[in-house]
Amino acid sequence: MTEALDDHTLQTLYACLQTASPADGSLRWIADRLHRAEADLKAQSTLLRTVLDESPDFILLKDHEGRFLLANQPVAAFYGTTPDGIVGRFDQDFGVPPEMAETMRQNVLAIMASGQTETVLEESRDARTGEINHFRSIKKPFTGPDGLPRILVIAHDITDLQHAQMRVEESERRLQHALEATGDAVWDWHLPSGCLTLSQRWYTLFGYEAAELSGTLDDFWRCVPHEEQADVQRALDDCLADRRAYLHEHRMRCKDGRLLWVQDRGRVVERDAQGQPVRMVGSVGDITQQKRAQDLIWQQANYDTLTGLPNRNMFLTRLQQEMSRSDSTGQSMALLMLDLDNFKEVNDTLGHAWGDVLLQEAAHRLQQCVPGSDLVARLGGDEFTLVLGGIDDPSTVDAVAQAVLSAVTAPFSLGSDQAYVSGSLGITRYPDDGVDDVNGLLKNADQAMYVAKQLGRNRSQHFTPSMQQVAQERMRLISDLRPALDKQQFHLCYQPIIDLASGRICKAEALVRWTHPTRGPVSPAEFIPVVESTGMIHALGSWVFHEAMQQTARWRLHRPQFQVSVNVSPLQFQNNRLDLVGWRRHLALLGLDGHSVVLEITEGLLMEAGSQVLDQLLKLRDAGIQVALDDFGTGYSSLAYLNRFDIDYIKIDRSFVRDLAPDSPELALCEGIVMMAHKLGLKVVAEGIETQAQHALLLAAGCDYGQGYLYARPVVAAEFDQLLDADTAR
DSSP, rough: GGGGOHHHHHHHHHHHHSSSOTOOOHHHHHHHHHHHHHHHHHHHHHHHHHHHHHHEEEEEEOOSSSSSEEOOHHHHHHHTTOOOHTTTTOOGGGGGOHHHHHHHHHHHHHHHHHTOOOOEEEEEEEEOOOOEEEEEEEEEEOOOTOOOOEEEEEEOOOOHHHHHHHHHHHHHHHHHHHHTTOOOOOEETTTTTTTEEEHHHHHHTTTTGGGGGGGTTTHHHSSSSSSHHHHHHHHHHHHHTTSOOOOEEEEEETSSSSSSEEEEEEEEEOTTSSSSSEEEEEEEEEHHHHHEEEEEEEEHBBBOOTOOOBBBHHHHHHHHHHHHHHHHHOOOOEEEEEEETTTHHHHHHOOOHHHHHHHHHHHHHHHHHHOOOSEEEETOOOOEEEEEEEEEEHHHHHHHHHHHHHHHOEEEEEEEEEEOEEEEEEEEEETTOOSSHHHHHHHHHHHHEEEEEETTEEEEOOHHHHHHHHHHHHHHHHHHTTTTTTTTOOOOOEEEETTTOOEEEEEEEEEEEEEEEEEEEEOHHHHHHHHHTTTTTHHOOOOOHHHHHHHHHHTTHHHOEEEEEEEOOGGGGGGGGGOOOHHHHHHHTTTTOOOOOOEEEHHHHHHHHOHHHHHHHHHHHHTEEEEEEETSSSSSSSHHHHHHHHHEEEOOOOHHHOOOOOHHHHHHHHHHHHHHHHHTTOEEEEEESSHHHHHHHHTTTTOOOOOOOOOOBOOHHHHHHHHHHHHHHH
């Protein structure tokens, strides 16, 4: 009964009992009991107030009209008042916007009317800051002592959580906008339910309608090929376990069966209290074109576009792998390097398009010569390599080499023409040939191929240690030759050419000589091939021409018809490298005409002559520069070339003159050459005349000019001046 009395009533009752008669013990006993009850009630009330005020949540009671009956300290502080000051008032009395306050009042009235406890998300205004805070409120209705409905409200401030959630949502919106701006398909995976939300771009990319899909993760897996699924799942698991971000490239199948390469990426955007993933958001981008471009770049970086064979880059990688395999298995391997002989003639006569067809066919034939596991590669130009692995029987290498040579010597059908080439093949074995790296093996094969060419081409040659020494000497020679021109180590010698009828000097041949700073004079037969093979012939040839013409200008001051012959390498005619314009300008500066010089060319040049060579020979003729065919008779089809090209002189090779004697076959040949040349309007120079008898026989045969040790050895210009002086004094 006392629990229903308020403090004022208890105090009034206690005062009345204290005034009762002392004889009335019962009343005093009642008074003491009431006093103790009051003390207990105050203690309980104080404890309850302390508990309520220390709670971080808002705790309050409202009556049937929505007035505050009780509120703890956090509520009072939020509204800028005290717990006592809030009693009997409405939310609107503390600055809550009227519409918001009325919404809260109607909500508690409705819950009291329903009699059911509810959890409500609501807002209210913080009187201290003026900001709106967000609450999750539990509202429990009950009936008060007066029989009227009341409601207990426990509200938890979720403003910080709400703001954090809003930031997450904003971040997700920005992410989605950014992803959609890239054209990617966006996905949102809710892990507990397995639901998968897809953007419109997804349906467009993979060709599905929304109604065709289930809205679960199955929609994703149905598009991933079975062979890709394990790798994709592993990448997803790593991301979900927070080991790494999800970024994976794989294929996905469209509704029509097409396979697209995609870049699939995402991140976990929500985890539960235990750190387990709840939501994951990401995107799928179509990278099919990028993949195709990457594949094309890789293909072009590793394969020859013309033949489809591995190129130098892939060849070097495979060669290293084969060497490593040989190290581990103990089996040897072989490297074969092939250079096509006479391929340039095909290019020059039939054109580069047909030359390319020949290379394609050659590549196909070479692939037929080796087992499928072995390698055929094109290093560039007309150079191919073959890598043979796992060799137990050395004879298999020779068998492959012979098959290769047979394959390339067989005729090539190029349109209506048939072309013939051959091959020079260098062979080296690993580890048998004493090198331990790729570069050493390549050098061995190249040296062996070089020897095969020197020995006549159309053959194979195994590497031998002596080749290394020859190659090293050649490298030293190349190294010494490069600065030789700048260091003025070259000089010219001149050998007189005699008019056989008069015996007078009328011409001279300019011959280049090299004096090595330590070795002394080096034979032209030794250094000229090196100069040609390294491309130094262009600079040296130009220097020889300019130097010879300066000397010619001095001699023509006293002998106006005097000519000097200059040897020109076939390589100087390649790719229009002959500086005819510069040479003509140099002649003009010296006051010389084209008849001052004769250019000596070889039959080899005419044999391989294409349209470029023919054009340059015609330009020489138009400039008045005469041409002599050197070493006549040592090549092939010489007569046909004489009729085809503008030639002024032919020089009978010394091999025909050496054994010249009355009634000898050599004499008959020389007489035939002279007769034929004169019929064609050409003059003839005989080389290598060393005896008076040879001179007499050639003169009798009608030969025009002679050259050889009988008259003089090649000498420097100062000594040649003395020869001219002696010739004049005769």
